[in-house]
Amino acid sequence: MLPITDFLSCTDPLDEFDSLSYHQTQHAKTYVTGLAAASSKTVTGIAREVLPAGSDRALNKFITEYNWDEDKLNHERLEELQNHGETRWSKDGYIVIDDSVLQRTGKELPGAGSFYDHSEGKPVWGQNLVYAFYTDHKTSYPLAFRQYEKADDDEEDVEATKYELAQEIITELEEEIGVPGVVSVTSGHLGGTSRSNH
Structure with a gap:
């Protein structure tokens, strides 16, 4: 599968949310884009296919360790x-x-x-x-x-x-x-x- 080079437009509203910091927003947009468009829905697969992700370690830390108000x-x-x-x-x-x-x-x-x-x-x-x-x-x-x-x-x-x-x-x-x-x-x-x- 070709890599996903940008976030899906459906993630744009996340930019206006007050509950996430800038970096948390980028991780959230990565995760949502990956769940919708990546062939592998695992953290590793999303980080591999969604290029703005950075690393699977950072994405996993966002999901499991970051302090944000769900x-x-x-x-x-x-x-x-x-x-x-x-x-x-x-x-x-x-x-x-x-x-x-x-x-x-x-x-x-x-x-x-x-x-x-x-x-x-x-x-x-x-x-x-x-x-x-x-x-x-x-x-x-x-x-x-x-x-x-x-x-x-x-x-x-x-x-x-x-x-x-x-x-x-x-x-x-x-x-x-x-x-x-x-x-x-x-x-x-x-x-x-x-x-x-x-």
Whole structure:
């Protein structure tokens, strides 16, 4: 594959975000460009194919070690989406709250454990995310997520339940992000899927 010599235009809004420094912005633009256009989606593959990347070490450090506010970055992303008709929230849109198990092999991954996977019909090793997803007749995109972690048997502190994580997301969407809507509950993997009809 030919090398990618410049960032994709879809990364331009990152230049206006306050949540990232100049160098962090360059790494973020590299990563997004690589995920969209590189043949290899690994950090090494992206650094090899996206020429502005510099080195895979710098890109990996950005993802794993840099101190940046991911919530602020996500809020800025959602604000940017409201500037475009095709991604702006619609009165006919829905916000779906659900959870999903991402199968993994690493035993040391944060929050990794044995979780029941509804699509597999059995417990699998992975990470469990509770998330909010916006959808309407013209677009769909993620809004926010929380990682669900099981408490160890020897831990006294009880980890947040999936319902509590879902409530955190709903509060964030209503109070911090300003997503309009009323939430109701229907059946789903959480024992309920929260929806907001605008």
